[in-house]
Amino acid sequence: MTSQTTTPTASHYSSAHVDPAAQVADAGFVPVQTRSERPHSFEPADFGAPTGREVNWKHTPVAKLAGLLADEPGDADAVSYDLEQAEALLEPAAEGVETYGEFFRPEDLPSALAWKHGPRGLHIQVPAEAELGEPVVVPIRGAGADKRAFAQILIEALPHSRATIVLEHSGSAQYAQNVEIIVRDGAQLSVISLQRWDDDAVHAAAHQATVGADATLKHFVISFGGGVVRVNPSVELTGAGSEGYLYGLSYADAGQHLESQVYLHHKGPHTKGDVLYKGALQGESAHSVWIGDVLIGPDATGTDSYEANRNLVLTEGARADSIPNLEIETGDIVGAGHASATGRFDDEQLFYLQARGITEEEARRLVVLGFLSDIVQRLGIPALETELLDAIEAELAAVSA
Secondary structure (H helix, E strand, O other): OOOOOOOOOHHHOOOOOOOOOOOOOOOOOOOOOOHHHOOOOOOHHHOOOOOOOOOOOOOOOHHHHHHHOOOOOOOOOOEEEOOOOOHHHEOOOOOOOOOOOOOOOOOOHHHHHHHHHOOOOEEEEEOOOOEOOOOEEEEEEEEEEEEEEEEEEEEEEOOOOEEEEEEEEEEEEEEEEEEEEEEOOOOEEEEEEEEOOOOOOEEEEEEEEEEOOOOEEEEEEEEOOOOEEEEEEEEEEOOOOOEEEEEEEEEEOOOOEEEEEEEEEEOOOOOEEEEEEEEEEOOOOOEEEEEEEEEEOOOOOOOEEEEEEEEEEOOOOOEEEEEEEEEEOOOOOOEEEEEEEEEOOOHHHHHHHHOOOOOHHHHHHHHHHHHHHHHHOOOOOHHHHHHHHHHHHHHHHHHHO
């Protein structure tokens, strides 16, 4: 990959619709109507500090992200990366060549600041034709809630390769992260972003991916820990016959805010997409946010796409916000749809189990495990699946204690 990144010109901004409070320079104050029309810029100054009234910030506790909204360098020791397992895949940058930014374009202030202040160098490149039998795990550990960090990560699967990359977050920090994902023609890549932060961590991430012809990306956002976790994946199915599967799992406890704004853009013909996010919430002021946007472009003939979000509220005082959106610009598609549901336990399921001698507490545990394990089992990593199911069991034990 040898593309040169340039600072965007005014043409990078939408002239039709602009988010009123994003205050992007020279853009005016007309509300954004669709995700595709949000302005993009590499320059933090082109974005005003969010107020919480903007369409992309109105469900987020903006005040808690204050440390990631200041145009100042982060702390060098805020976050550490264990690259031992990924070392063989790290691609050194050629002198004078910018390997980042072939596809990535920041669409909010934390992302633009991460682009400006985040060091470049973590470029994981899966060789062409290679098939990695084991997942590559990159542990990312924060040094403390008073530490600020900006990061840029580039994951590239070269043609006809197969691999799974796991970004495993733990510890605590104020962490703004850009993840650029490039899936070349014929490649099959899974990227798992696992958030198991301490309760005082703040994590704002932008994942942007492009998928080539006959290539497949499976993208997972798994969030259990953290005070505020905002991971927003954006995937463009660029090549003919490309496929994108976007899955998410969250378990919000008292005081936690777990958020994902998902964007799937069908751009090439005969593409296939599936979006499924599931969440459980328990405890006072536990809050989850899911906003799903699917755009089927004018050239995306033969598209087959579906998105859904399901939330299970386990206790009083918890709230789930769920907003699906679908935009279709061609009539020649196989199918498209979206769905959203938030509710408490299914009384019929509980009755069925209790009628067979199972206690109410055990019945509730089985219902929640069955609800969430659907996502866990799609990971395809037995050890991680077991670890996550154990984590769900621990969360359920805490609410019933």
